[in-house]
Amino acid sequence: MIAKVIIFVLIIAIIYFLIIPKFKSKKPSDSGESFVECSKCDTFVELKDSTLRNGKYICKECLK
Ligand SMILES: [Zn+2]
Structure with a gap:
């Protein structure tokens, strides 16, 4: 028993x-990924998927 x-x-x-x-x-903080806010569409995207332009982050969609 x-x-x-x-x-x-x-x-x-x-x-x-x-x-x-x-x-x-x-x-998210445990995964090591950092998110930034796109200055054009105000969407949070991964830092690696964004581009720094004139001191502001812009996502891939807005760069098209
Ligand atoms: Zn955007």
């Missing part, structure tokens, strides 16, 4: 350690 309780606790522990880190990694 005790073995069943141990297995049950182990399953809870495994679920806890597998699911909780996924929720924490959803934060």
Whole structure:
């Protein structure tokens, strides 16, 4: 009977350690990506997808 309780606790522990880190990694600050606001369309785009022009960031769509 005790073995069943141990297995049950182990399953809870495994679920806890597998699911909780996924929720924490959803934060943008943890992924290392930084977002900037496009000065033309006011849309937040990734820094790598934007271009710095006259001190303002412009997204790819506005550069077309
Ligand atoms: Zn834009």
